[in-house]
Amino acid sequence: MRTSRRLFISGISLAAAIVTLPLYSWRKRESGSCLGESPATDITARGNVPIYATVTGMSTLSIPANINALRVTGYSAAGDGGGALYKKVGSEPSHAGKFQTEGGSWWEIAEGQDSTADMLGAAGDEITDDSAAVKSAIALRSATSRRYLVASVNTFCNAEMFERVIDSGATSNPVVNIVNDTEFWKLTGRVESVDGMGIRDNSNGASKIIISGADVIGASYGFLSDDAQSTDLRDVIISTSFMYSDRADVIALNHFDGNAQNFIVTGNILGTGVGSTFPGSGFGLSVAGTKGWLLGDSIIKFTRSEAIHIEDEQREGQISNVTVRETIDHGLYISRSAESGGQGPSDGINVSNLIIKHNKDHPNHSTGSKVGFYGIYILATEHGSAPACNFSNIRAHGFEYGFNIGGGSAVEVCNIQNGYAKDCDCAVNLAYGATVRGEILATDCPTLVRSGNNSEIESVVTNTVPNAILNYVGTATNNGVLIRHLQFPKLLTHRGGGAEIFDLMDMPTRLMARISMRLNNNNHSFYMCLDAKFDGMDFDIITGTDISSHIGNFSGATLINNSGKLALRVISTTAVSAKRLIVDIRGDIYSSKDLLAY
Numbered sequence: 001m002r003t004s005r006r007l008f009i010s011g012i013s014l015a016a017a018i019v020t021l022p023l024y025s026w027r028k029r030e031s032g033s034c035l036g037e038s039p040a041t042d043i044t045a046r047g048n049v050p051i052y053a054t055v056t057g058m059s060t061l062s063i064p065a066n067i068n069a070l071r072v073t074g075y076s077a078a079g080d081g082g083g084a085l086y087k088k089v090g091s092e093p094s095h096a097g098k099f100q101t102e103g104g105s106w107w108e109i110a111e112g113q114d115s116t117a118d119m120l121g122a123a124g125d126e127i128t129d130d131s132a133a134v135k136s137a138i139a140l141r142s143a144t145s146r147r148y149l150v151a152s153v154n155t156f157c158n159a160e161m162f163e164r165v166i167d168s169g170a171t172s173n174p175v176v177n178i179v180n181d182t183e184f185w186k187l188t189g190r191v192e193s194v195d196g197m198g199i200r201d202n203s204n205g206a207s208k209i210i211i212s213g214a215d216v217i218g219a220s221y222g223f224l225s226d227d228a229q230s231t232d233l234r235d236v237i238i239s240t241s242f243m244y245s246d247r248a249d250v251i252a253l254n255h256f257d258g259n260a261q262n263f264i265v266t267g268n269i270l271g272t273g274v275g276s277t278f279p280g281s282g283f284g285l286s287v288a289g290t291k292g293w294l295l296g297d298s299i300i301k302f303t304r305s306e307a308i309h310i311e312d313e314q315r316e317g318q319i320s321n322v323t324v325r326e327t328i329d330h331g332l333y334i335s336r337s338a339e340s341g342g343q344g345p346s347d348g349i350n351v352s353n354l355i356i357k358h359n360k361d362h363p364n365h366s367t368g369s370k371v372g373f374y375g376i377y378i379l380a381t382e383h384g385s386a387p388a389c390n391f392s393n394i395r396a397h398g399f400e401y402g403f404n405i406g407g408g409s410a411v412e413v414c415n416i417q418n419g420y421a422k423d424c425d426c427a428v429n430l431a432y433g434a435t436v437r438g439e440i441l442a443t444d445c446p447t448l449v450r451s452g453n454n455s456e457i458e459s460v461v462t463n464t465v466p467n468a469i470l471n472y473v474g475t476a477t478n479n480g481v482l483i484r485h486l487q488f489p490k491l492l493t494h495r496g497g498g499a500e501i502f503d504l505m506d507m508p509t510r511l512m513a514r515i516s517m518r519l520n521n522n523n524h525s526f527y528m529c530l531d532a533k534f535d536g537m538d539f540d541i542i543t544g545t546d547i548s549s550h551i552g553n554f555s556g557a558t559l560i561n562n563s564g565k566l567a568l569r570v571i572s573t574t575a576v577s578a579k580r581l582i583v584d585i586r587g588d589i590y591s592s593k594d595l596l597a598y
Helices: 005-010 014-018 040-046 131-144
Strands: 069-072 084-089 098-100 106-109 147-150 159-161 164-167 176-178 183-187 190-192 199-201 207-212 215-218 223-226 234-239 242-245 251-254 261-266 269-272 285-288 291-300 308-311 315-327 332-334 350-358 374-378 390-397 401-405 414-422 426-430 435-443 447-451 455-462 468-472 481-494 498-506 510-521 524-534 539-541 547-551 554-561 565-572 576-591
Touching: 215 223, 285 291, 308 315, 332 350, 350 374, 374 390, 374 414, 390 401, 401 414, 401 435, 414 426, 426 435, 426 455, 447 455, 447 481, 468 481, 481 498, 510 554, 524 554, 539 554, 547 554
Parallel strands: 147 164, 159 183, 164 190, 176 199, 183 207, 190 215, 199 223, 207 234, 215 242, 223 251, 234 261, 242 269, 251 285, 261 291, 269 291, 285 308, 291 315, 308 332, 315 350, 332 374, 350 390, 374 401, 390 414, 401 426, 414 435, 426 447, 435 455, 447 468, 455 481
Antiparallel strands: 069 084, 084 106, 098 106, 481 576, 498 565, 510 524, 510 576, 524 539, 524 547, 554 565
C-alpha cells in the first residue's frame, strides 16, 4: 500500500504507513470488518496475524483454514478497549471470552494477556449494567492463570517476578534463591514449594528486596534469610502478602553475624501448617542478629511453635499492632543472647498493641494443657541480655503465665503499661531478680503473682476474685517479692448481727501502705481509707489517717492483725450476701510466704 507524503504527515493513514496490513478475499464479508486484504499465503509466509475491527460481526465472517490466530481492535467498535488476541480452538470454550465464525470455527482469547471486562463487551459508561462482563472477565482470568514448574529461580537486579511458580519437589530446594549482589528485586506473584523453601537468601550484599501483594508458600520455610554465607542482606520489605510454612518458620531472619539490617514486615497474614504431627519448629516470625526491624499491622493465624521468636544480638526492634489468633506454644518469646557463642547482648524491644491467644485444645498440642506455655516470655541471663523491654497494651489469653518475666543478677527493668492477662493460670510470673514497672490487669486468673527472690512488681489489679494473690517460690532467708500496688476483690457475706471479722490476706513480712476499701450493698455502702504499717511483729494504724464513711447500717470498720492475717472488722445490722469488697493497697508490701487462698 502506498501512502502520500501529505497523508503521512497529517496522520490520516498513519497506521497503514507504519505496518503493511494483511488483506483477504473473503467468501462473505461485512463492510469494514477487515482492515485490508492480501493473499493468505503471503500472510502465512510472513507470520502475520490478521486484524479485524470488532468481535461483533465476526460470526458472519469466514476465516481461511490456515489462519490460527487473529486480532480485533475492539469489541463493539474499533478502539473501545475490547481489543485482544484470539486463537483458534477445536471446540467451544467453557468461558465467555470466545466467538464463532462462519463455518463453525471457535476462537478464544489467547493466554498471556490481561483479560478485561472491555474484552467481553462491557460499556464502562456507568449507565449500562456491566455485571455479566465483569464476572466473566474475573472467571476468565482465573481459568487461564498458569503455574510454572521450576527447579529454582535465581533473582537478578531490577526485575519483577509476577508469575505463579512451583518447585519440582527437590528436598530443601528454594523456589526462589536471592543471589549475591541482587539489588532491587520485587515479587508480586505466587511462590509455592512442594518439599523445600519458598524464598531463601544466603547471599552476600543483596539489597532492596520487595515482596508485596504476593503469596508465598513453603513446605519448610516461607522466607528464610540466614548467615550460611555471611549474609549482608539489607533493606527488605515484606508487605500485604500471604506467607505460609508447612513445617518450619513462616519468616526467619536468622543473621547470627549481625550484619543484616533494615527489615519491614507489615500488613501480612502469616500461618503455619496444622498437620497431624507436632514438630519442634513453626514460628510465625523469627529474628536473630538483625539490626533495625519492624513487625507491624499483621495477623498470625496459627503457629505450631512460638508465634514470635526473638533472640541473639538483635538490635532496634519493634512490634506494633499484631494479632496472634492461635498458638500452641509461647506467644512472644524474647530469649537471652548466646554470649557464650560469641554473640553480643541484645537490645530491648518496644512492643505495642499485641494480642496473643493460646489454643491448648488444638489437636496438634503437645500436652493439651496451658502448663509450660506463656503469653509474653522474657528470658534473661546473669548478664542482663534482655534489657529494658517496653510493653504497651498487651493482651495474653489462655496461657499458664500471661507474662513470664525472666531474672538475673543484672536484669534491667521491664516496663509494662496496660498489660492484660485473661484466663491464665497465673497473671504474671517473676523469676528471681525480675523487676516490672507499670500495671498488669487480670481477669479469671486463679493466681495473680508467682515470684522468686528479690523480684518486684509495681501494680497488679484484678476485677475477678482470685484463688490466691501470691505464690512465693523463693527462700525465706532473702527478700521476697515487693508489690507496690495491689487491688483485688473479696466476696463478703455478713450476717447482720453486729461485728464480724473477714480475713483479707496473710500479713506480709513488712508493710507500709495506704489501704482503702469500698463496698456497695443496694442503699447501704461503706468506704474506708487509712495508713497502716507492720514491722513483722506489731500492726499499727497511723493516727489521724483514718478516713471512713458509711450509708445505712455499716459502721465501726477498721483493719486488724487477726492472728497473722490482715483482716477487716466491720459492724452491720443489715445482712450482706456475697458482695464485692474492693481492697486497694498502695505502698511497699513484702512477702516471703503464700498469701491467703480464698
